[in-house]
Amino acid sequence: MSTSPAASRAGAPAEGRALRARGQRTVRKLLDAGVDVLATRGYHAARVDDIVKAAKTSHGTFYLYFSNKEDLVRALVRDVGETMAAHADTLGALTPDDAGREELRRWIADFGGMYRKYASVIRSWVEAEIDTHEFGHLGADVLGGFAAVLTDRIATSGAPVEDAGNAAVVVVAMIERCNYYASVGQIRSDPDELADSLARAAHLALFGAA
Amino acid sequence: MSTSPAASRAGAPAEGRALRARGQRTVRKLLDAGVDVLATRGYHAARVDDIVKAAKTSHGTFYLYFSNKEDLVRALVRDVGETMAAHADTLGALTPDDAGREELRRWIADFGGMYRKYASVIRSWVEAEIDTHEFGHLGADVLGGFAAVLTDRIATSGAPVEDAGNAAVVVVAMIERCNYYASVGQIRSDPDELADSLARAAHLALFGAA
Amino acid sequence: MSTSPAASRAGAPAEGRALRARGQRTVRKLLDAGVDVLATRGYHAARVDDIVKAAKTSHGTFYLYFSNKEDLVRALVRDVGETMAAHADTLGALTPDDAGREELRRWIADFGGMYRKYASVIRSWVEAEIDTHEFGHLGADVLGGFAAVLTDRIATSGAPVEDAGNAAVVVVAMIERCNYYASVGQIRSDPDELADSLARAAHLALFGAA
Amino acid sequence: MSTSPAASRAGAPAEGRALRARGQRTVRKLLDAGVDVLATRGYHAARVDDIVKAAKTSHGTFYLYFSNKEDLVRALVRDVGETMAAHADTLGALTPDDAGREELRRWIADFGGMYRKYASVIRSWVEAEIDTHEFGHLGADVLGGFAAVLTDRIATSGAPVEDAGNAAVVVVAMIERCNYYASVGQIRSDPDELADSLARAAHLALFGAA
DNA sequence: TATGAATGAGCCTTCATTCAT
């Protein structure tokens, strides 16, 4: 039902101390419950009460490990962010030919896979990004990381774009948003098809027709 | 300070009755105040109290015209949505040459202009779209309208894309998201530059190099 | 739909001044509307807004003739009370024979007729009698009047009861409450049958078997 | 000051979970406070705030155990209703002689005792019975129970009444209403005297003179 | 005389957080 990203990390209250096995199990239960609740109710509608109920634990216990709801989500977002950031680097060299497009496609497809896996957490940071800047920054950092990697690859690829940074942002935007559309059901296309469309468009946007 | 979209529309409670001049002025004051408050606090953090204070009116008055915050935002979103939808149709024929790109650029720039003008309302519907499906639908409808127009133009342009619908979605996604990035300050680029980058990328993605 | 009792009497604000034809019409409209609304919503749930809507007039107008909701209901209750009080006196001499029971039956049946006619107003005073003592007193006065008349007739009838006053109260209680049960549908019996049962029980209670 | 009927029962929110000692004490405090507040202010005028103040607890706590004022009163009424219903059955065989009247008197006196004990709750259900049909039904059920038992006893007593059901209703009406009059001070008579008057009248109404 | 608009006190309910055991 729920796939907590790393579940290895508790929030502020638990920061300093070493958790014994039982404590770690409780933290994981809470994080998993958080993922479930975020998925069903969304960030703003999620109540601590929902989470502790889903985790079959108590309010008191929740605050033993997290200082508040935000803290739990932050832990979640942090983990997801790191996982995704780690992935950004896997993008290889970009070339104008089919091999380049294939590489791009692989990268995009992987991004999509992660997006689907962590959709509820990612949507939370999108939802929260306006009022709570911290999450926004976290999200921005992740996307910024993607854009940075892509900027580098574009710059070294000799693609005939005016400004590699701008081009990268545009491509990241299209990838992110299409995955979002798909995740909320605003468009209906299977992962492969989506990756195809995105890779083709992105490759064309960077290199033009072969 | 605030630019209410059309400000002609009250919510459910005022639906049946005809408003006199004074009532209409009050509705407009409330809508304008709503825009301001959404801009500063965001949808979720906005309280009815903030809005009536900004409108220099009373709680009771608010509920005379809107059944709650959601109702007011709905009126706002509706107007913005209609304004934007009306704009979608202005896209002319797309061609592989510079004229085609110019046309696309104009359309994109206009979209950006509206996006900037109504940013607070649009962000609200993005923010609200997860828990309140109605707003999501409204947003989806608007974007769907853009995608539909674009699909049509792509289909009749003879662009060498595999699926006009998919291509249109990708392009709309990139346009929307980049404007969003710009509006929340996640990227820093002036409107012209943004429109340029988007138009170039979109045109390339559709037609490849000239 | 509504049968306002006398509709001749406005509330406090209109007390001193003479109403012209139009004003009188408005008062009547409001009183009639009051009866309707009390019938459908009950005293506590009735809002001034309901009444003015039913009367097709405005809030401002309402307060031109009544100082508040209570005032309107008071006028209604007063009229009903007077009408009923006037009726109490019509009870003739009570005798142990069939003629006496017939007379009692007539009186009870007439009471029932009025009860049915003014049910919504009467229910209002029952409903209001706990918190607003004034209405309670009004209701008590009416019932007190009935009891007084009955006490007198019992005393002069030579009925073998220990205390005429107590007996009268018991009989009034049974008459009132049964009509109430019937009016709210708690018992289902037609007026004639109800009057029969009550007259028989009351006559027996006063005089025993013939 | 307050005599909560059974005080064993919480409202909807506490339905599922088992309450510990402290929670049970709190529920009882709230129910007792409810009884007090109903007695002093009546159902409609009672505010949740009054109840929590009287119970020396907080708003939040109230909603931990009851979903609203109605819910608390429902619990109260339910208990009173059950207590009274249980009592209805204690009525023994009715006979035309003095023993029969004595039995009736005992039953009536017991009813009066309970009425006095639970007066505030009973008045609440009378007060509330018009708008909230549920309470009305509860009250009707209780009275219906009394009437049913009485109907049975009348039917098996060979009393010369035309319709046992009608006669029972009439008697229940007189008992209920006289107790009500006494409880709101509309008549002034001590319990014994009241029971005497009622028993005599009821017995006569059923069996006529000895 | 009539009316639509405005007001704001009053009450209700939720939920994040703390506390005692």
Place this chain on the structure above:
DNA sequence: AATGAATGAAGGCTCATTCAT
């Protein structure tokens, strides 16, 4: 380490009453 209970600030909504035209 865990838990059930308690708290109260925050915000929502209604409706009787007043006001300006």
